Amino acid sequence: MLMGFASMAQQDQFAYTAFAQKMEMQAEKDDFQTEDDSFLQQTDYFRKHPLNLNEADEDEMRKLFLLNEFQIKNLISYRRLFGNLVNIYELQAVPGWNVATIQLLLPFITINDKKSMAQNLESRWSGGEHNFLINTSRVLEKAKGYLKPPVSANYYQGSRNRLYMRYKYNYKNILQWGILGDKDAGEQFFKGKQKAGFDFYSFHFFATKLGLVKSLAIGDFTVSMGQGLIQWEGMAFSKSAEITSVKRQSPVLRPYASPGESNFHRGIGITLQKARWETTAFVSLQKIGANKETDSVSDPGHITSLLSSGYHRTASELEDKNNVRQFSAGASFSYTKKGWRVSLNAVHYRFSIPIQKQDRPYNLFALQGRYFTNISLDYSYTYKNVHLFGEAASDKNYNHAFVNGVLISLAPSVDVSLLQRSISRDYQAVYGSAFTENTMPSNEKGLFAGVSIRPSSLVRLDAYSDVFKFPWLKYRVDAPSWGREYFLELSYIPNKQVEISTRYAAKSKQENKAGDNTTTSLVNNINRRNWRIHANVNISRSFTIRNRCEVIWYETQSLATEQGFLTFIDFLYSSALKPWSGNLRLMYFETEGYNSRLYAYENDVLYNFSIPAFFDKGYRCYLNLHADLSRLIKKRIDKKLSTECWVRYAQTIFIGKNEISEGLDQISGNKKTELKLELKFGL
């Protein structure tokens, strides 16, 4: 039986956990958190408008983010052979669709034969949903950058609140547009340098399914091609327990409606599709922020690095705001036949001043110049239970990069994935992002192998190993180096109410010896080992408890071993009968330093996520409350208006510290408290 003890909201939590786990591993690897909430926007949309699996095409199923390539292809074949599915239970007959996957998807899917409403152009413009979102947050303790009189020439010029507003119209994901404005804490608002109000504005218009035109994007959108060797913006996960998601997949164009101020294009893009051919072309012109250096008075300067944080709070940050013009254009041609799909992709970038990184040995092959062109050929092929994919790319200097992978469903209970990457040290792609250990696809060779075994519905085992090497130097690694990563996770799901898992991960890399300030430092091995135990228990239909305990050991040849520990307990309440829900976390962490830091995914208000790094010693607690005020408001204003409200209170208390953070963000005392409020109106 699929429906059972777990409520819809609890199913939701399972999907959240699957996503959270990937995000955590990504944050650990990159030490950086993206602001791209497009995944959360999509899942929220599907929660309200479940995807009809009898009608959805491949691209729409990929938006669910929870299905792997086999499951998608098998469902399409199944529908072709046997016609539409009768009900949810029939999904179990589709190869690769197991009960666990179906349960994860339940809140987001539906099976019915209702043909979608006539999608003529007029109904698209008026039949959709309007949503207006306001999000504001504030750190209650005053950071150094806000002190008056200012402590230094660089100080935070604006108010301490973060304010984010977004209006969006969406008709069944076929037609959407919107505008948003974002002001980070410390940025001014209608004052000083921000005369236009918000620091960041974004407009997007995205239409799909217009006959020959598969998608049309005007305004802000993201471009993703192949396996990311030449171009990838938007959500991309690398290694995680979901070993079948080694393959990157995304439509070339996607709308962009997130507050992150980088990693998108501003311009026009169009995708045409006719029979087996699909063609995409885009062009964009925008201003971006970069660190500039000038050699002399007459020199227009050169870019030493592209900025992505989007912070424009201090005088020097404002100087770097939108100081470089970026023009880009690109195209992609793909041909699909039977199990094959082949695409030819090209992108071209042009900057108003050249990129010239700092003159260090590790930058010998770094991005250089004003113009960048990349082309690639990517392919995918499915044969029975094997799915092959890959990409071969070249940059303007004819340096090459290759990625090849295979997904194999060896048995109904066993999936295997392999991925090989071979990217030369001098390969350059400005906005590439592939399945690599490095943040940028360059200077890396590696082999990834993953296996997922589900011997029964009770037990699940996921494991992977990644062996890689870097042929050239890297930042803080003064020699060619290598690394290895091993991961093993065992999950036990005795019934629908309980899930217990334990995970062990070990990672070795090389870095310059700490404290070695010679021109070419010695390179040391660094080992990180993690062990985590995690449990999810549904106490009742409305109440869930989550518990985690995690230990990390950080070892390097030159310093003493650092150990870290983290434990938390979550209480989640959500009832179908009540219009409100909430969750509370209590956490204790203790690490011996920054090197033994631990990451933990936190629940947040809608469309926000938070994966802080925890180090040193302290407590963390947060409380999220959600209230659906529609019933209250409906009687008074408008029958159709829906109103929802989220409040978040989060506090970290450090033990034995009297200062938190550094620089302008420094807070005196040992507490850091954040308060967040979000309102969403829908029509």
Next chain:
Amino acid sequence: MQPCLAQFSSSNEGYSAVGTYSRHFTDVFSFCVNQASLSEAKNTVAGIFSERRFMLKELTIYSAAIAKPMLSGGMAITADFTGNKDYSQTKIGLAYGRALGEKLALGIQFNYNRMHISGYGNAGSVDVEIGSILHLTEKLHAGWHVYNPFVTKAGHYSTERFPSVYTIGLGYEVTEQLLINTVVEKEENRPVKVNVAMHYALMKQFFLRGGIASAEGLSFIGAGISWKNFRTDAFASWHPRLGFSPSLLLVFTCKKEEQASND
């Protein structure tokens, strides 16, 4: 008694270990990995193996083994050789394994090791290895194996010795075509090694094997074709820094007349 010599090991151990902890995937070389699997010997089998380690002629390894069911279990003779006239290592072993009931099997092997260095003479030693396999369920098999637990010297006058190696293995026969195997190995003075490997039979006569090992980050991939009584495998293992080691394996099964199969 320090230091330890490098253990005489070839990629075949990782490769053939795949079938060791199972009922339906064992072969003559898996008997060498854990002697208890000799209890699964049903016919007389013989095999030869050769590996060109890291593509260097000087590091070529040759192995041969022959096993025969007898004495209510199975007996096997193995021989390994590497080197040239100036330096060589030889190992000859005699093994016996049998089942004790439905679920348990035990095995033991005695080896004679000989090291020859021209100008220095020969050094011989004897050591023993013991193994056991437990058939937990029809599909799940576990076992342990110890090599050289009693720490024998490499020669009468030598202060060097061969290291002890402790192994536990787990095999999961997912379907008739697929086997997943894990082996955790601890060789003295070396880090723990975890091997994970898979055997997938695409057809009755053709299979693929692949695996990875932690510690050094080794991986291997191979394929085997069988025809009548013969089976030949080609596989290669890859070390991230030392390169490829290609290997070739040939197995001959002498099927008894009453049991002649029709494939």
